[in-house]
Amino acid sequence: MADDVIRIDRALLQSLMDDVSRFGDTGDGGVDRPALSDNHKAARDWFSGQLRNRGYTVLIDNIGNIFGRLDLAGPDAPVVMVGSHLDSQPKGGRFDGAYGVMVALAAIETWRREAGERGIVPACNVVIVDWMNEEGARFQPSLLGSSVYAGALSRDFALSRADRDGRTVETELLRTGYMGTDGPPRPCCFLEVHIEGDSALEKAGKTIAPFVRHWGATKIRIEVTGQQNHTGPTPMEDRHDAVLGAAFIITKVRELADAATDTLYTSVARVDVSPNSPNIVPGRAVLFAELRAPEPEMLDWAESELTTAIPELAAKASVQAEIAAIERRPAGRFDHRLVALAEQAADRFGYPRMQLDTIAGHDAVAVNACLPAIVIAVPSVNGVIHRCDEYTSPEDLAAGGDVLLEMMRRIDEAGGSLDTSGGQE
C-alpha cells in the first residue's frame, strides 16, 4: 500500500550532501579530496563525528576503512552494510562516492526513526562504511581498502603503495589518524548506491539501475627499451627507437578491440617517453594499457593476443618490449538476489528501472568477492563523472535513497535473508 512505504528523509539527505561537499570544495561545484589528503582527513573527521554524535560505534580497521555500527536488534542479529567512499579524484565531482555514504546515513537514520514511530522491531543491525582509497588517483591501485577487506590484496602491499612524492599509505594513515586496530564487521550483504557515471539511464529515461555484471579490467604496464641516440647522424638501420615500437603496440591494442568477437574496450592512455627531446632517438617508452570486458574469456583472449604480439612488434622496430606489471580485476556478476531486490524496491515507488553493467570499478565489486554485494545506480546528468560539473538532481538522489531504504527494510523483514519474496505489494 502506498501509505505503507517509507521514503528517505529528503531534508536530511540534502543537508548531509551540503555538509560533505564543503570538504575540498573547489568553488566550481567540484571537490578535491584525494585519499588521505588533508581535505579527505577533514571529511572523515566530520563523518566520524556525525556517527559518534548519533550514537554509532565507530570502528577503524587496520587499512583505514571506517565502519559505523548501529545496533537496532540484538548483538547477534544479522548485519546489513551500506556505504561507499569519501575520497575523490583530484578536482573531481562531489557526488562520486560521497553520495553513497550520505544516502546510507540518511537511510539508516530514516529507518531508525520510522521503525520507532511505527513500532517496528528491527531484526538486523546496520553498519555504514567509508572505504579507504576507492579512487586510486593518489595511490594505485584503486579499491584499496575494500580489496584488503575482501582478501584480494594483502595489507602489507596496500600499506606500501606510494604517491608520486613517495609518501606511502602507511605513513599517511598514521598522519591522518586512520590506522586502526578494530576487526571489521562481517555483514550478510553490502549495498552501495552510486551515480552511474555514464548516460545510459539518462538516455533511456530511467531512474534506477542495479548493476548486474561488473566488467573485468586488465591493466598492463609495457616497457619499451631502445637505444638513445642523436636523431641526426644515426643511420636509420642503426636506430632502436622506443617510440616507434610504442606506436606499433598502441596500434595493436586498438586492433584487439576491433577484432574482438564480443565486447572489448581497450586503450593506451598514458605514454611516458624518455628523454622526450625532439632530437634524441627515444631510448625508452612506458605504455599504460587497459583491456576491459564483461566476459572473462574475452579478457583472457585479449591479454594472450597482446602478450604474443608485444615481442614481435618490438622486433619490427628493433627494440625490446616487455610487460613490466599487470593487474587483473576479474569480471563477474553481482548477487542475483540483490538485483531482484533492487528491482522490487524500485517498482514499489514506481521508479522506471533498467539493468546495467558497470565498467568502472566500485568498492562493491571488490566486496562482492567475499559477500553478496551490489551497486544501485542513479542518473548522471550528461554522463559526466570525475569533473566539477558531475551532477545528479535532488529527486534522483532521493530516489536512490528510497530504493536503498526499501531494500534494507525487506532484508530486515526477512531476518537478514536475501531470499525475499517481494510479496509486500
Added chain:
Amino acid sequence: MADDVIRIDRALLQSLMDDVSRFGDTGDGGVDRPALSDNHKAARDWFSGQLRNRGYTVLIDNIGNIFGRLDLAGPDAPVVMVGSHLDSQPKGGRFDGAYGVMVALAAIETWRREAGERGIVPACNVVIVDWMNEEGARFQPSLLGSSVYAGALSRDFALSRADRDGRTVETELLRTGYMGTDGPPRPCCFLEVHIEGDSALEKAGKTIAPFVRHWGATKIRIEVTGQQNHTGPTPMEDRHDAVLGAAFIITKVRELADAATDTLYTSVARVDVSPNSPNIVPGRAVLFAELRAPEPEMLDWAESELTTAIPELAAKASVQAEIAAIERRPAGRFDHRLVALAEQAADRFGYPRMQLDTIAGHDAVAVNACLPAIVIAVPSVNGVIHRCDEYTSPEDLAAGGDVLLEMMRRIDEAGGSLDTSGGQE
C-alpha cells in the same frame, strides 16, 4: 719541419675539460646543462670569469651569445672566430659543445704563448664564442643564438620561445644575466671543432674530418586533437583517442624513410600526451617530427607526403591533426677553402683524415649563411652522442686542438685570408 709545429697545450685542454664538466655533472660521466638552466648559467659564469681573468674583453649580444675578444694584433686587424656551445641535452654528454669551447680557449692560449715565445707578431685578433641554446632541447628551435647572429631568425622570435613550463628565452636570459647589449664581432671566418657524434671516423680508423656538406632538416610539430573521456564506460565507437592518431602518424613518419628513393632520415622523438592519465582517453598529443636529408628534393618529397597523410591518418583514428609549426633548415656546403685548410692542417701532424657530411645541426651551419664557417670533427667512441657515455679519447681531443691551432696560425700568416697555400711544409 716537425720542430716548427705548434701543438695545443694538452694539460691546459684537459684541465679546462675537467673544470667545465663539473657544471651539471650527473655523476655517471655526463652533464645536465639545458640552455639557460641554473647549471648552464653556472658554466657560463665560470667561462666568462676565465675569459676576464685571462684578459679577454667579454661581449654579450642581445640574444645571449658570449664573445671573448683578445686583441693580439691592431684594433682594425682581421678577426678569426672559434668556439661552440656550453649548453647540453638533458642528461647529455660532456663533450658535445663544451669540447668545442674549451679546445678553442686552449688553442688561443697556446697560440698567444707560443707566438710570444717565438717572437711571432700575429696579424689577426681572435674571438672565442659560446653560442646560446645550440641544443634546442629546452627551447625550440636549436641553433637559436647562432641563427639570430646569422640573421636567419629574428631576435623577437628567439626571445619569445618558451619551454614546457612557459618560461621564455627572454625571461631566462634576464634571470641568468645574459641579456646583453654589445654588438657582436664580425670575423673573417668561424672555426668549430666538435665530436663527430657518429662512428664513421672510428670505423674508418681516421682522426680528423672536415664536414663538407650539411644536411637539411625539416622539423615539424604536429598537434593531434581528440576528446578526453573515461577509458572505462566510453564505447569504442565514441572514442576520439589522440594517442591512437599519434601512433598512426609516428608509424607513417618511419615509413617515409623506408620508402625514400634517396637518403632520408626521419624520427618522432618527443611525444607530449594530455592529460596522460592511465584511465582517461587522451584528448591531445603533440608530436615533434624531423625529416633530414642531404638533398633538398628528398626533403621536399618527404614533407609533401607527410602533409598529405596527416589528415587521412587522423580521420582513421576519429581525431583531428594538423601541422602547428614547421622549421626548414636548408641543405648546403661549407666553405671549400676551409675544408682544404683543415686537410692541410691534419696532414701537417700526420693525422689520418677523411671528409664527412654533418647531418646534425651545428652552430657553424647557421653561421655559414653569413660568413665562411666549418666544423672539424674528431672521433666519438661507438658513435655515441647525447648520452652519459659519450666519449672521445684525450689524444683525439688534442688532435682536434692541433688542427684548429694550425688552421688559426695559417689564416694568421695569410693576414686573415682563407686562400692559404698550405706552403709551410
